[in-house]
Amino acid sequence: MSGQQPDRGSSSQVFQPLGGDDPTTIAGYRLAAKLGAGGMGKVYLSYTPGGRPVAIKVIRPEFGEDPEFRRRFAQEVQSAQRVQGLFTAPVIDADTDGAQPWLATAYVPGPSLADAVVAHGALPVEAVLLLIAGMAEALHVIHGAGIVHRDLKPSNVLLAADGPRVIDFGIAYAADATSLTGSGVTIGTPSFMAPEQAAGKRVTPATDIFALGQVAAYAATGSPAFGEGTSHGVLYRIVHEEPDLSGVPERLMELVSRCLAKDPDARPSVTEVIGLCQSANAETVLRRPEDWLPGAVAADITVRAAAPAPVQTPPPPSSAPAAAYSPTTPVGYSPTAPVAPATPPPGFGPSAPHQPPVQPPHAYAYAPTQLPTHQPQTYPGHPAPAKPPAKRGPLVALAAALIFGIAGGATVYGLLKDDGKQTQGGGASQGKETNNGGEAAADPKPESKPAPKPAVYKGINLTAGYHLTLGDDDLRPQQGEDGGYELSYDTGGYLDEETWEGSLAVLDAGKEGSLAACRAETRYVVSAYVNKLSKGRQLCVTTGTGHMALVTVQGITVEGSPSDDYLTLDVTVWRNAASSD
Template sequence: MGGVQPGGQFRPLENGDPAEVAGYRLAARLGSGGMGTVYLSYTPGGHPIALKTIRPELSEDAEFRRRFRQEVQAAQRVQGLHTAPVLDYDTEGDRPWLATAYVPGPSLASAVAEHGPLPVPSLLLLLAGTAEALSVIHGAGIVHRDLKPSNVLLAADGPRVIDFGIARAADATALTGTGVSLGTPAFMSPEQAAGKEVTPASDVFALGQVAAYAARGTGAYGDGPSHAVLYRIVHEEPDLTGLPAELGFVARCLAKDPADRPSPAALVKLCQDASPTPLRQSGSWLPEAISAQITQRISASERLAAPPAPTAPLTRVDRPQQHAAPTVAVPPAPPQAPPQPVTPAYGHPMAPPAHPSPYAQPGPYPAPPAGPYLQPRPAWQPPRRPSGTRRALGIIAGVLLPLAGCTGLLYAVGTTGSSSSSGSDTTGSASAKPLPDPEPVRFTSINIPDGYYIEFADSPPKPQDDDVEIYESDLYYYDDALHSAGDRIVLLNNAQKGSLKTCRDETRYADSVSLSQLSKGSQLCVHTDSGHIALVTFRGTAAESDPSDYVSLDLTIWRNAEEASDS
């Protein structure tokens, strides 16, 4: 990671780094790795946080996004003293990101590389604190899967474990390759290296490797090419030469059989038994040189906390505006008037939170009063469908036309709403007329969870579950079927070739199609009230072992392919 230079100065932002993410001002680089880049940022109240942006290659993978969302939401439940809790995130935007508490200390990897192995008292406190963190992480139903020295940070009051569970999201992406698990080979368990089931006992094995590294500066299976280290992990016994006698129990962590390894709670007890004095985390648990580094980092983060004076108010650019525009500086109130509250210059006003604390109950939480806040944001809301407005205009026209006696008014209102002279609702097929052929836009691997919907006007269409009625959407998945508010879905037969002409010609409309009627490659035509036509190709559903329920679709959309109608 290496985010701090000699003297405690943080590495500045580089060309191509964003200046802010979702209203959070980025102040410096903390490091980068296989998942993305980590930046130092601050809350509106000035508390430092670590904000990680995900690599574009991972962001474009639909399966990664799905798992990343699951893992982040699960990680929110972890609130241990030896973990860096998840504070805020966005898993749906163009560039997903995750914010955690900032730990002003070096990683175990950099501390050992710079200052050498830790003394025995520090080692016992390190292992006890990390084992306690694993107990909390496992208690939340999470397996870390990538515990290593760079994911253990050394704070003044004990170690902090970071990045728990997030590696599982990347395991499913095409980037990892068939049969290969994401992780650091030197710290993998034998079962993980062999592609078998990964359990909490796998994290205990990794902790044994971390202990050997902290005590000797090298792992228990040596160095060299990854495949050679993995072979030794699976087939050979660990080399613990030079390990302090007080840490003899570490050999049990490195047992080949997961059932033979101690639990994290048992490890804490082993550390206590090995210590001649009671274990107490304090500001003096680390060697003096590492403690000095922590002090330098705290001072450096404080110096960067104050943002530069803005020349103009900042505007959130990560999603469309939903509320009032960003505020500008308010002139001082007259002496006789009460002082006016100042709204931060970034973000835009939102409803006040329902809970006094972001940890009062499990997320997701309501939107904050303004700007970035330490809680998940609500999903972006697509523009509401104007069907209710069109109906209202049609009613107004029915009242005004007899009075006006003007055919021009009939034409003007008829182009906006339904022109049915009977006053009854017309079907979409009766009023929709073909328009010149638009250019198609194509999207692949759109995963729609049960109870979610998409709108064809969005680019790309993103599954939504906000307060817009699902029954008014262009396409939604519910109760083992695909539905559309336009009630005009056509399931093509195997002999038909999906195209704009085929979708225009077919009138075997249904309001839904059951998944039992679909197989991989099945195609459907969907007509919307707003005039869009989509060719939907069914790609399958979630695997039986997957905790989610979703359908995977490819979309070809012809926007404004026919006149809008009111169903």
């Protein structure tokens, strides 16, 4: 189910009236209709003050209660705000810390690929080539922001009049971080996973290329390449068997078969995918006509373009939160469709001094040399207290229960992931810790403790997809990049500390690291991107289990290395240095 367009048919089916359990406002946005519901919550239609329709996704209570999900979700929203491509739905507003976490993206007036194929059958070859070329360009900017989609499937691809839109990128990562996916909560479908994903191994941008090949086969034949049935059966075939490509047109065979290589290193790059689309089209440049989709699918776009304006009487100011509309998209982002949105009556949408301007649609031409270059943001930081925050009590955790909807969001990663997400160095990755008396531990006062004896580890090679648990006497890399780990090298290209109430800080270049320096450093970051680090750069890690460490980068593998990406680190650990007396 798509996050924005779950239904087919008439306007009344697409834009469902609000029910008794639906909110009427979200942070000052007046809701006009319900667009759908899925494994992670509900999606609503609203408007910016200038009349631009937006899709607002509100989290389910189960996910909102999970502090690790909240942390991951905030991190992924921050990354997603850097994705500004022609074939993605831009994130224009969000609140990840408030009483009701939510995410607002530009509304795309078009059916999902899944809905279009179910309603009208497989797409013609020319439409599939334009679809995959547009999706590849979307992946280029998504990967350039340091994000692996992880859940690229037909319901996460919307078909607009001027091309496809890839949505919900990075959201699967946040869902996978919560214990819910390992305890019976099923998100999405495994039919479009890659073999390494199904086997619980390292996830890379090549994982999205495999999913792209599956989407191409589905669009061209109307059926998944590895069939349907039980989750375990489909996952087994993805890992151990070859796809059924008997119905794939000959012109698409090379594109699909190369993307579906079991070995990630054998799959084509994004640029090569676009080149394969050009070759299959027998053209040097792919050009997208206005009628790139079959007429029946285009008619569905017309239905969804008639977005209804809110009809409720605006509530008095006291009945809705006073929240200013603060768009996060840079000036000049591209509109999602050339159709003029309905203008809401006065009082709908949060009050604001401005809205993002709308640009006219462009004619798109695809060529590998035309792909823009995107760099991840350096150390996306966030405000933090001068010392590690106090432990949160159960009432605070209970107050974090909310609603959020990312319909059709993540796949069933919980099928093959560990249920318990705890550190191996002592202490759970989430929740409140207690002392021997069962009472909540007091705020750490590291300044009052004598400096503990340091443990020094030289030349640790930390491979992407692995982590370190600082409480281990034998400090060795262990497989896994999320789940409450104390220092992990994420395959997205960054280091992070994931234990509840842990922190990570990057020291200024040339600053001499020490226990005192790490205790004094408060400029915490969410993640430290490896491409912004250099030999000799030092990081301070404080874990939720009370350990502190100084990490010195001694080496970084260069692009094209025959071995996996890894960092060579010197690590000095002061155990229990952040604990109270």
